[in-house]
Amino acid sequence: MIESLSFVMGKRGALICFVVLVVPLFFSVPASAQLVLGQYEDEAPLRTWNIFGFQTASSLGRADTSFALASDSSAALTNPALLLSLPRFTATFSGTASSASLYKFSIINTGVLSTQDNLSLNLYALDFAGLSFSIKGWAVGLAVYLSEIYDRPRVSYEYYYRGELTYTLDFHQTGLLRNFSFALARKISGRIQAGLGLTIFSGDFSRETKEEWLASGISINDTKKQEFSGFFANAGVLVRVTEKLDLALVGRTAHRKKAPATSELVYDSSSSGTNIRIAGEATNTYEQPFVGGLGASYRFSPQLVAAADVALFNWAGYSVRYFDEELGRDFKNTIKAGLGAEYVAPVRLFKKEAAIPIRVGIGYDEQPMKEPRSAYTYFSAGAGFYLSMVRLDFGASFGRESGSGNSLTIRRLSLSLTVKL
Amino acid sequence: MKIRNVLLLVFFALALVLVPVGGQTSDGEDIAVISIEKTPEFAATLRELELDLLFEWEGRIYVIVRSQDLGSLDRSAIPYLFETQKFPALSHPQLSLLSSINGEYHSYKELETDLESLQAAYPNLAKVYTIGTSLESRKIYALKISDNVSLDEEEAEVLFLGCHHAREWISVEVPYLLGKHLLESYDTDAEVRRLVDESEIWIVPLVNPDGLEYTIHYYRYWRKNRRLNADGSYGVDINRNYSYRWGYDDEGSSPEPASAVYRGPAAFSEPETRAVRDLFLQKNFRAMITYHSYSQVILYPWGYTTVPPDKDALLRQIASQMSALMEPVNGRFYEFGQAGAELYLTNGTTDDWTFGTAGIPSYTIELPPIDQLQGGFFNPEEDIQTIFRENLPAALYLIDWSIQNFGFSDSEAKRNALKFRSPLFPRIRTSPIKN
Numbered sequence: 001m002i003e004s005l006s007f008v009m010g011k012r013g014a015l016i017c018f019v020v021l022v023v024p025l026f027f028s029v030p031a032s033a034q035l036v037l038g039q040y041e042d043e044a045p046l047r048t049w050n051i052f053g054f055q056t057a058s059s060l061g062r063a064d065t066s067f068a069l070a071s072d073s074s075a076a077l078t079n080p081a082l083l084l085s086l087p088r089f090t091a092t093f094s095g096t097a098s099s100a101s102l103y104k105f106s107i108i109n110t111g112v113l114s115t116q117d118n119l120s121l122n123l124y125a126l127d128f129a130g131l132s133f134s135i136k137g138w139a140v141g142l143a144v145y146l147s148e149i150y151d152r153p154r155v156s157y158e159y160y161y162r163g164e165l166t167y168t169l170d171f172h173q174t175g176l177l178r179n180f181s182f183a184l185a186r187k188i189s190g191r192i193q194a195g196l197g198l199t200i201f202s203g204d205f206s207r208e209t210k211e212e213w214l215a216s217g218i219s220i221n222d223t224k225k226q227e228f229s230g231f232f233a234n235a236g237v238l239v240r241v242t243e244k245l246d247l248a249l250v251g252r253t254a255h256r257k258k259a260p261a262t263s264e265l266v267y268d269s270s271s272s273g274t275n276i277r278i279a280g281e282a283t284n285t286y287e288q289p290f291v292g293g294l295g296a297s298y299r300f301s302p303q304l305v306a307a308a309d310v311a312l313f314n315w316a317g318y319s320v321r322y323f324d325e326e327l328g329r330d331f332k333n334t335i336k337a338g339l340g341a342e343y344v345a346p347v348r349l350f351k352k353e354a355a356i357p358i359r360v361g362i363g364y365d366e367q368p369m370k371e372p373r374s375a376y377t378y379f380s381a382g383a384g385f386y387l388s389m390v391r392l393d394f395g396a397s398f399g400r401e402s403g404s405g406n407s408l409t410i411r412r413l414s415l416s417l418t419v420k421l
Numbered sequence: 422m423k424i425r426n427v428l429l430l431v432f433f434a435l436a437l438v439l440v441p442v443g444g445q446t447s448d449g450e451d452i453a454v455i456s457i458e459k460t461p462e463f464a465a466t467l468r469e470l471e472l473d474l475l476f477e478w479e480g481r482i483y484v485i486v487r488s489q490d491l492g493s494l495d496r497s498a499i500p501y502l503f504e505t506q507k508f509p510a511l512s513h514p515q516l517s518l519l520s521s522i523n524g525e526y527h528s529y530k531e532l533e534t535d536l537e538s539l540q541a542a543y544p545n546l547a548k549v550y551t552i553g554t555s556l557e558s559r560k561i562y563a564l565k566i567s568d569n570v571s572l573d574e575e576e577a578e579v580l581f582l583g584c585h586h587a588r589e590w591i592s593v594e595v596p597y598l599l600g601k602h603l604l605e606s607y608d609t610d611a612e613v614r615r616l617v618d619e620s621e622i623w624i625v626p627l628v629n630p631d632g633l634e635y636t637i638h639y640y641r642y643w644r645k646n647r648r649l650n651a652d653g654s655y656g657v658d659i660n661r662n663y664s665y666r667w668g669y670d671d672e673g674s675s676p677e678p679a680s681a682v683y684r685g686p687a688a689f690s691e692p693e694t695r696a697v698r699d700l701f702l703q704k705n706f707r708a709m710i711t712y713h714s715y716s717q718v719i720l721y722p723w724g725y726t727t728v729p730p731d732k733d734a735l736l737r738q739i740a741s742q743m744s745a746l747m748e749p750v751n752g753r754f755y756e757f758g759q760a761g762a763e764l765y766l767t768n769g770t771t772d773d774w775t776f777g778t779a780g781i782p783s784y785t786i787e788l789p790p791i792d793q794l795q796g797g798f799f800n801p802e803e804d805i806q807t808i809f810r811e812n813l814p815a816a817l818y819l820i821d822w823s824i825q826n827f828g829f830s831d832s833e834a835k836r837n838a839l840k841f842r843s844p845l846f847p848r849i850r851t852s853p854i855k856n
Contacts, residue, residue, distance in 0.1 A: 107640045110655060111640070111643065111655030111656055112639075216794065218793065218797075220641060220642070265524075267799040269795075272794035272795060274796050276800070278524035278802060280524060322522070325521070325530045
C-alpha cells in the first residue's frame with residue numbers, strides 16, 4: 001500500500017497516509033465508560049438519528065456546518081466537491097469524547113426497570129482518520145470513521161432478601177458502524193465543482209439481557225446479535241456564486257443496512273437439569289433514508305466566514321425488517337439545520353506566522369419519531385491553532401432535547417489534528 | 422457547458438437516487454417423533470400409512486410424523502405418545518435454525534397471517550373477526566369455526582381464549598392449534614365434523630398482543646398489557662380487569678400500578694378486556710376455557726374466594742372428566758379444583774366473570790410445566806404439539822358437552838356431565854405413561 005501511495009504523493013506523504021488511515025483501524029472502537037438511555041429503539045444511534053457524514057472539531061465548532069465550507073478531508077463525506085478547496089494534501093485524525101442522556105430504551109423505563117432520572121453514557125473514541133490530495137485536476141478523499149454507536153448504559157439490578165442476594169438482572173447493549181469512504185472531485189466549470197463519494201460500512205450489534213434467580217439456580221439469557229454491512233453513495237456540487245458566496249447541493253443515497261442476525265433465548269435450571277433453548281436466525285434489513293441538503297457560506301472578510309446548512313432526512317420511508325417481520329416505525333421526515341461562523345485571528349508565535357480560529361454555531365436537530373415529537377437544539381463553539389503545516393482544532397457542542405418531557409442532553413468534545421502540505 | 426460536464430452532472434444526480442434491493446424469508450416444517458405400541462395390527466396399519474419408521478425399542482415403534490400424519494393415526498384409532506423431547510439432536514437444531522426470533526411460537530404478525538390462511542383455506546368453516554384493538558393499535562382476532570360460518574345459527578357456542586398474560590407463549594399455541602385441528606380434520610374425522618356442525622366455536626388465541634410483542638423483543642417475562650400508568654409504570658394485568666368482583670380485595674389483585682397483578686383503575690378499563698367482554702355479551706356461550714401457564718391444573722370459579730360456587734359439583738365433574746381425558750395422552754396429570762382454593766386468590770379474572778355473568782362452565786387451564794424448575798413460562802418448542810395434543814380431548818369434550826346441554830337446565834346438565842364417559846375418545850390409552 002505504501003509503495004502505491006508513494007507513486008502518487010512521495011514517500012513522506014505515503015507514510016503519513018499509512019499512519020493516519022491504517023493505524024486507527026485497529027483503535028477506532030469506542031472506549032465505553034458508562035452509558036445512557038433515551039427513548040431509542042435498539043437500532044437508534046446514540047445522540048441523534050440524523051447522521052450524515054462526520055463532523056471533525058472544526059465543523060463541530062460551527063454547529064456541524066460542512067456543506068459549503070471545508071476544513072479538512074471529512075468534507076468528502078458530506079460534500080466531496082469541497083475536496084478541491086483543500087490544500088494539495090491534508091491528513092486528519094480526530095478523537096471524540098461524547099456524552100448522551102437517555103431515558104427510555106429496551107427494558108429501561110418501559111416497564112421492567114425504572115430510573116428516577118435520565119441515565120448517561122460517556123464514550124471516548126478515536127473516530128476519524130482521513131486524507132485528501134490533488135492529482136491531475138482531480139481531488140481525492142479517503143476516510144475511515146465511526147458513524148453510529150449503539151451502546152446503551154449498562155444496567156445491573158440486584159435484589160437482596162434478608163441480606164442475601166437472591167436475584168440479578170443485567171442489561172448490556174453495544175454496537176457500532178465503521179465506514180470506509182472514497183471520494184473524487186473535479187472542477188466542471190469556472191464556478192462549478194462536483195464530487196462523488198462511495199462508502200462501504202460494516203459493524204456489529206449485541207444485546208444481552210440476563211436474569212438469575214440464585215436460590216433456585218434458574219437463569220434466563222436473551223441474546224441478540226447482528227453484523228451490519230452495506231454501502232451508499234454521496235455527492236455534492238459547489239457553485240461559486242460570487243467571490244464571497246458559495247452555494248452547495250449535497251445528497252446521500254437511500255440504502256439498505258443489512259444484518260445477518262441471531263437470537264438465542266435460553267432457560268436453564270441447574271437444580272432440575274432443565275435447559276430450554278429457543279433460537280432463530282434471519283437477515284435483518286434497515287432501509288436507511290435518503291438525505292438531501294443545501295448549504296451556503298459567505299466570506300465577509302479574509303478572516304470572517306459564516307456558513308449555514310439545511311438537511312432533509314427522508315425518515316418517512318424508513319422501515320425495518322427484523323427476524324422476518326416488519327417492525328412498526330412510525331417516522332416522519334426531519335430537518336437538521338445549522339448556522340455557524342468562523343473568525344481566524346492571525347498571530348505571530350515563535351517568530352512564525354500562526355492563526356487562531358474561533359468558531360461558534362447554533363443548530364436544530366429534529367428527531368424522526370412521530371410520538372413523542374422530539375428535537376435537539378444545540379450550541380457549539382470551537383477554537384484552533386494553526387502553525388505552519390499543522391492544524392490543531394478543538395470543538396464542543398451541547399444539545400438539549402425538548403418534546404419527550406425527559407430533557408435529554410448530548411455533549412460532544414472533539415479534538416482534531418490536521419497536517420497539510 | 423461542455424457535454425462532458427453535463428454527463429458528469431447527470432452521473433452525480435443519478436448517484437443520489439440509487440437504491441439497492443433484495444430480501445428473503447424462510448419457513449420450517451412441523452415434525453415430531455411419536456411411539457406406538459408394537460402389535461401386529463398396529464404394525465400393519467403403519468405400513469399402510471407409509472410413515473417413516475425409526476426403530477423399535479422396548480416393545481414400541483418410534484416413528485417420524487408430520488402434523489397431517491397424526492390425523493391419519495387418529496382415524497385409524499392408533500394410540501401414540503409424543504417422544505420428540507427424547508430426541509433433541511434430531512428435533513432441536515432443525516427447528517431452531519429455521520425459526521424466527523421466537524422460534525416456533527407465534528408472534529402477533531405470524532398469528533395474523535396464519536389465521537388469515539385458515540380462513541382462506543376453509544372459507545365455509547372459518548371466519549376471522551376483529552373483536553377489538555389493543556392499546557398499541559394491534560387487532561385482537563377471533564376465529565369462528567362452524568358450518569355455515571357466516572350465519573349466526575341456533576347452536577351451542579363455546580369460547581376459547583389464549584394469552585391474557587404476555588409471557589405465557591404456549592397459551593397462544595393451544596387454542597390456535599385447536600382451531601387448526603378442527604378445520605384440518607373436518608373432512609376426515611366424523612366426530613370433529615359433528616362437533617363443528619353442531620356448534621359455533623370461537624377462538625381468541627391472543628388477547629394481549631402488545632404484551633406478547635414486548636416479551637418477544639425486549640423482556641421474556643413481561644406479564645401485563647402495555648398501558649402506561651399514571652405513575653410512569655407500565656401495564657395492567659388484564660386477567661384482573663374483568664368486572665365480576667373486580668377489586669374484591671387487595672390479595673387477589675393489586676391497586677398498585679407497578680404490581681404484576683395491577684387490576685387497572687376500573688373494571689374493563691383496558692381495550693383487551695373490553696374486546697372479550699363485547700364478544701361474550703353478543704353471544705350466548707355455553708362454556709369457556711381460558712388458557713394460561715404454568716402449573717398443569719384445571720381451575721374453575723371462584724377465584725375471588727375459597728367459598729365454593731353453587732354449581733361446584735357440575736364444574737368439578739367437568740374438570741374431572743377433562744383431566745381424565747388429558748392424562749392418557751402423554752401421562753401428565755392435570756390437577757383440578759376451585760381456583761381460590763387450589764391455587765391462590767384472584768379477583769377480576771376471566772372465568773369468574775363469565776361464570777358470574779352467565780353461569781356457564783368456565784375454566785382456566787394452566788398448561789405445563791408443573792413448576793418453575795421445569796421451565797416455568799418456557800416450554801421447549803417440541804412440546805408445543807405435545808401439550809396441544811393432551812389438551813385436545815378436553816377441548817373437544819367441552820364442545821361436545823355444550824352441544825349435549827344446549828338448552829338444558831343446570832340440573833340436566835349436571836346429570837349429563839356425570840354420565841358422560843368419554844364416548845368421543847375410546848381409542849385413547851388409559852394407562853399413564855411416565856414422561
